Amino acid sequence: MANCGNFLEYAGSRCGLDVGYGKMFVLYAEKVSKSAADLTAEAINAEKKAKTVIGIIRGWHTIVGAPVAEINVERTGTAEMKLIRSEIAADTLTFENSNAKNKIFNDLVKAGSLNCILIDDQGNCFGDYSQTSGEISSMLVNFSGKTTSSFQKDNVTEKTVAVTARYLVKDVNVVEAGTETELIVSKTLLIGQLSSITTLTSSAAVFVMKINDNEIGAIYGEAIATGELTVTGAAITSTAASYVPSTGLLTVTLAGTFDPGLQPLNVSLSGDAFYMKETTIRLGE
16 A cells, blocks of 8 residues: 555545555546446546546556645646645656656646546546445546646656645545556647648648657657548638658648638647647648
8 A cells, every 4th residue: 555645545444445556537527426337448438539538647657645734735837825625635646757748737737626536456436425326426636746836846857757636525435437447548649730831722721730749759650530630710611631640741621711811720630549739820821
């Protein structure tokens, strides 16, 4: 139990369960109640596609109980202070450092408190009490820098990055769902940059974007289909995409009504294995 962290130790004592190692956080868009059937890998993957599940956090190499002396938590980058009354435990999670993880954790810290369910390596799912028997509710977890008000200064070494999870629950409950966390798909964050504009008329536009895998800082080496591309910002009647993994170049062909000047378009990608946040480009630049 030495590496389980304060939360799982507390959960084990409250639920009378021999819990495993902390494995995964599932982040939800809003407060939810879940039964064992809702917490299978298949069910969680389906909710990711439906965007009810807004994120997955996993892959830490240590999770240890974090001493929390203060009852006020400062949201990083602001002067806002939040009084924590129902906090029962906190864990510091340490990861191998990367650009993608730094970006993800900075977003988590800025978001403050999020609805989460924690899954251990035995498939047990931990959350707050639900009013329905056989279910758990998501618990609010506040993500913050480990020791300072500047998240980047909380790195243990240059090769690691850490974030502290403070569990804001009045009590804790468990559903023994047997969740197979290895089958839950993690999406790769892609970064797209406008490379060139090959066609721009009042009725057609063709442009090329360079697509990079943000985790490794290299071109994305898998397929991207037309159905995984969304383009908005103009009167578009048809969209086609052609991606060449060996070059990382995504060619987008649009038909519709376009301004031959600085036409703003919002481009995003969402597939089973990847996503790209909405990126604004201007045709004509």
